[in-house]
Amino acid sequence: MHTLWKGSISFGLVNVPVKMHAATESQEFKFNYLHEDCKNRIRSIKRCPACDVEVGADDLVKGFEYEKDRYVVLSKDDLATLEQPMSRSIDILDFVNLQEIDPIYYQKSYYLSPEETAMKAYRLLCQSMEESGKVALARVTMRSKQHLACLRVFEKGLVMETMYYPKEIRHMDVDWDQVVLTEAELTMARQLIENLAHSFEPDKYKDELHEQMVRLIESKVAGETYQVEPPVQGGKVVDLMEALRASIAQTENQKGQLINKAEEVTSKPVKRVKADKSEQAAATGSVKTAEKDKESTPAQPSDTLEKPILKPKSTLTPRKRTTRRAKEA
Structure with missing residues (x-):
């Protein structure tokens, strides 16, 4: 997996060097806009409607709209005073019960794999958290933004979930x-x-x-x-009880159909009651007659049976994109 970030997990005086990898990936298809006549990709152009000119990247500044159509401009120097360098430490603040965290707080998942020199310390942290039933609340800075995060054990390793702050949750x-x-x-x-x-x-x-x-x-x-095929439309609810x-x-x-199928699969053959001598003799004669008929009838070759043709599973997936910041990390 591609490494997005390198740093360490810090709790108390313990320091565990780790590497961060994306734990999930979007399967959404991303389309490009093309010119219908020539099928060439369209270029995005930044243009000022007031000056009626194309604006380059060097001519852009950041502005915050504090009132309708009124902006305060923040220069690069202004933003640099608040910008925090990318942290190389995941600082654990508290250990809490996982059930106390509502899933609405979770943002994105990342795997934290250990460096070769920290295998024992990493495994010690994982096993201790797993046995205690606790997860860790931590603070980490990525891409000049400070994140609240949750560290928990998943598949014998650590996964970090970046979280929303309470002020970011709508009610x-x-x-x-x-x-x-x-x-x-x-x-x-x-x-x-x-x-x-x-x-x-x-x-x-x-x-x-x-x-x-x-x-x-x-x-x-x-x-x-x-x-x-068009999706099946559900019936309109007229009465809640109905x-x-x-x-x-x-x-x-x-549910009854599923139970019946399960019983058919798991059912054992019923033992037959031993028949008396007359029934056994009749059954023996029937078997011999059936064997003679079977010998006189030519066997059908097994390869004449029509076998279904299985279509291979598609391997088409959306094209992955690696951002410049991920490469720099």
Whole structure:
């Protein structure tokens, strides 16, 4: 994996050198704008509408709009006084329970892998955190911005989640006291949730739009046409109780089908009761007759059976881009 940052984890007097790698990647397709006539890529031009001239990068300054159409200009020297150098230390502030952190605070995930000289210290930190059930809240500066971060154990290693500060979290402005629920509605809603409850299996969930985009692009490259089936529209909810009843009936039917399939797979063959002598003799005669008929009938070759042709799985993925700052790190 590409190294984005090198530094160390510091807690107390312990210092663990680590390397940072992106733990996730976007599968979103990025398109370029082309001129329809010649299919060449369009260039973005910065132009001043007041002066009616093209503006270069050296002629740009940063301004903050404090009122409508009124700006305060911040020069490079002004911003340099506040700019912090990229920190080479992840400073652990506290150890807390993971359940106390709501997922809304999480921003982006990064792997922290150890340097070769810090394998033992790194493993000591991982195992200690795993056994205590705690995660670490830390502070780190990247790209001139100070981040709150959470360090936790994932797949026997450390992953760092950059976090939003409380001031960056928006809150819903809804008066829930005006909404009154009946006990019958709550009971049916709980039953529906119970019917839909399963263990978390990440591979079960697919980005269907991404897969359709892959097939569309591949068909365009091959000069073929690709028809996307319209999504099934859900029925309009007229009555909440009727919708709950219908949903429960549907989920219970699906649940019953899954149970029946599982029982068919796991069921064992039933032992037959030993037949008396007359039945055994009749069965023996039937077997001999069947064997003679089998010998007189030519066997069908197994290779004549039609086998389904499996289409190879697509390997089309969005083109990865490495930023200049990542290369410098």
